[in-house]
Amino acid sequence: xxxxxxxxxxxxxxxxxxxxxxxxxxxxxxxxxxxxxxxxxxxxxxxxxxxxxxxxxxxxxxxxxxxxxxxxxxxxxxxxxxxxxxxxxxxxxxxxxxxxxxxxxxxxxxxxxxxxxxxxxxxxxxxxxxxxxxxxxxxxxxxxxxxxxxxxxxxxxxxxxxxxxxxxxxxxxxxxxxxxxxxxxxxxxxxxxxxxxxxxxxxxxxxxxxxxxxxxxxxxxxxxxxxxxxxxxxxxxxxxxxxxxxxxxxxxxxxxxxxxxxxxxxxxxxxxxxxxxxxxxxxxxxxxxxxxxxxxxxxxxxxxxxxxxxxxxxxxxxxxxxxxxxxxxxxxxxxxxxxxxxxxxxxxxxxxxxxxxxxxxxxxxxxxxxxxxxxxxxxxxxxxxxxxxxxxxxxxxxxxxxxxxxxxxxxxxxxxxxxxxxxxxxxxxxxxxxxxxxxxxxxxxxxxxxxxxxxxxxxxxxxxxxxxxxxxxxxxxxxxxxxxxxxxxxxxxxxxxxxxxxxxxxxxxxxxxxxxxxxxxxxxxxxxxxxxxxxxxxxxxxxxxxxxxxxxxxxxxxxxxxxxxxxxxxxxxxxxxxxxxxxxxxxxxxxxxxxxxxxxxxxxxxxxxxxxxxxxxxxxxxxxxxxxx
Numbered sequence: 001x002x003x004x005x006x007x008x009x010x011x012x013x014x015x016x017x018x019x020x021x022x023x024x025x026x027x028x029x030x031x032x033x034x035x036x037x038x039x040x041x042x043x044x045x046x047x048x049x050x051x052x053x054x055x056x057x058x059x060x061x062x063x064x065x066x067x068x069x070x071x072x073x074x075x076x077x078x079x080x081x082x083x084x085x086x087x088x089x090x091x092x093x094x095x096x097x098x099x100x101x102x103x104x105x106x107x108x109x110x111x112x113x114x115x116x117x118x119x120x121x122x123x124x125x126x127x128x129x130x131x132x133x134x135x136x137x138x139x140x141x142x143x144x145x146x147x148x149x150x151x152x153x154x155x156x157x158x159x160x161x162x163x164x165x166x167x168x169x170x171x172x173x174x175x176x177x178x179x180x181x182x183x184x185x186x187x188x189x190x191x192x193x194x195x196x197x198x199x200x201x202x203x204x205x206x207x208x209x210x211x212x213x214x215x216x217x218x219x220x221x222x223x224x225x226x227x228x229x230x231x232x233x234x235x236x237x238x239x240x241x242x243x244x245x246x247x248x249x250x251x252x253x254x255x256x257x258x259x260x261x262x263x264x265x266x267x268x269x270x271x272x273x274x275x276x277x278x279x280x281x282x283x284x285x286x287x288x289x290x291x292x293x294x295x296x297x298x299x300x301x302x303x304x305x306x307x308x309x310x311x312x313x314x315x316x317x318x319x320x321x322x323x324x325x326x327x328x329x330x331x332x333x334x335x336x337x338x339x340x341x342x343x344x345x346x347x348x349x350x351x352x353x354x355x356x357x358x359x360x361x362x363x364x365x366x367x368x369x370x371x372x373x374x375x376x377x378x379x380x381x382x383x384x385x386x387x388x389x390x391x392x393x394x395x396x397x398x399x400x401x402x403x404x405x406x407x408x409x410x411x412x413x414x415x416x417x418x419x420x421x422x423x424x425x426x427x428x429x430x431x432x433x434x435x436x437x438x439x440x441x442x443x444x445x446x447x448x449x450x451x452x453x454x455x456x457x458x459x460x461x462x463x464x465x466x467x468x469x470x471x472x473x474x475x476x477x478x479x480x481x482x483x484x485x486x487x488x489x490x491x492x493x494x495x496x497x498x499x500x501x502x503x504x505x506x507x508x509x510x511x512x513x514x515x516x517x518x519x520x521x522x523x524x525x526x527x528x529x530x531x532x533x534x535x536x537x538x539x540x541x542x543x544x545x546x547x548x549x550x551x552x553x554x555x556x557x558x559x560x561x562x563x564x565x566x567x568x569x570x571x572x573x574x575x576x577x578x579x580x581x582x583x584x585x586x587x588x589x590x591x592x593x594x595x596x597x598x599x600x601x602x603x604x605x606x607x608x609x610x611x612x613x614x615x616x617x618x619x620x621x622x623x624x625x626x627x628x629x
């Protein structure tokens with residue numbers, strides 16, 4: 001029976017390959033394993049005799065995109081065909097959602113086909129399944145043999161239900177993927193009809209979904225035929241070599257014993273050979289499934305370790321000037337792959353104004369293109385931990401994500417933070433019906449985001465410092481011209497934005513410069529570049545004064561709300577001035593063109609510049625009005 005695992009966001013569906021001995025059931029699974037994409041298949045588990053004949057089962061897990069944010073996990077199982085392994089067939093068949101009956105087309109195998117098909121019907125009935133309604137596909141295999149039954153004869157003997165039937169030469173791959181696609185389609189048609197949780201995207205048919213699933217798992221909807229001399233051979237299984245000092249975790253699987261399997265009132269002895277064999281087959285099947293799960297966990301751990309290594313390599317690379325966008329794009333690519341998202345964008349809060357970077361095929365950020373989404377992004381700048389937001393639980397989000405092309409349904413939010421502030425917000429977008437990340441995956445990409453925040457902060461700081469140095473390096477003539485231009489600009493003509501004091505001042509941090517922002521200090525409204533230039537100029541003046549005095553510059557920058565105004569203090573030397581509100585006095589511009597530019601900037605922002613009162617002291621104060629809500 002289909003299994004829903006909401007914690008892991010998985011839908012598990014079982015398909016059994018049934019038929020007479022040496023009919024080609026195992027070969028079908030081997031072909032599918034050989035041709036499936038590495039990321040879509042699990043380990044092929046086979047319990048064989050020394051003659052390489054299946055004695056218990058063959059197990060092959062495949063996975064593809066599912067429904068309503070769930071991954072679809074397909075468990076393919078081939079039963080042993082020999083008569084003595086009837087108990088194993090009962091076990092492998094148990095809980096199947098769809099069945100492929102693989103018939104041997106050889107003329108001398110006619111009676112074995114009929115006997116096996118009748119046994120299948122009896123097995124299904126005994127397990128409470130209706131052989132007339134369960135999803136089923138027939139495969140007439142070994143059509144390359146010299147003496148084969150006509151298709152019409154096989155149809156008359158086996159296909160009373162008028163099921164889909166396909167001819168095949170499994171050893172060459174002919175008809176294998178077509179058979180798998182057919183059983184996948186009829187099984188999903190049955191499940192979609194019976195389970196509301198398995199719902200296709202609007203306008204998509206099961207046939208279209210099946211073709212899409214085949215392409216995602218195999219790269220095509222049919223396989224190219226192999227030449228006769230290229231027939232598939234048995235898989236070479238690696239034999240694990242244990243190390244003396246290697247520690248192994250105990251694996252325990254609980255399975256029903258023979259007496260548990262006996263039906264109430266049954267006359268058979270629970271200790272008969274058949275009942276014991278069924279218990280053994282059940283144990284082996286459960287162990288095979290457990291091994292598959294463990295190998296998937298191992299592969300996932302290896303993949304995540306590789307992603308962490310890539311993130312650490314990027315974190316260790318030296319930041320170069322002018323590369324913040326390139327580094328941000330690389331960070332975003334790592335996060336999108338780790339989160340298995342369809343698209344991604346990065347909101348950089350270290351630029352003025354905040355900049356949005358997107359990965360192709362996106363042209364704009366899906367949230368930023370709507371009014372509600374832009375406001376929501378502004379609210380998220382205080383986000384501390386990663387989280388997943390689903391459109392099904394947030395109508396406004398669903399409307400915003402569906403407003404553009406392509407449409408999305410959910411978004412994972414990953415803050416990249418330093419110790420003091422948000423550097424960027426990564427947004428991983430998921431289309432409707434894509435498998436959504438589990439809580440474990442969100443934790444993993446959140447960890448990667450913390451690792452990758454380091455290089456982003458280093459690059460942003462380097463660029464901010466370089467920008468400040470370029471602006472501070474203006475010649476006096478250039479600064480004078482700048483000041484003259486600024487004094488002629490009408491109020492409100494500059495680029496304005498609401499900016500927090502942390503975003504305004506923290507990029508100016510450097511050795512010898514301590515920056516403190518009082519908690520809950522309101523934001524200011526103005527041109528971030530001009531305001532930062534004004535503060536950088538005052539810091540530069542303090543540095544110059546210290547060097548003229550032949551002392552090491554120790555500069556403090558302090559911002560807080562005082563008497564209803566936001567005041568930014570810049571002073572030289574520890575305790576050189578008491579942090580507070582100095583007595584304001586009219587500013588008398590001298591020949592210092594840089595200070596004239598600072599004065600002009602403050603005038604544009606309807607603010608004030610307060611200069612030191614005492615001769616020889618260095619303590620400037622910039623006063624601004626808080627931004628209105």
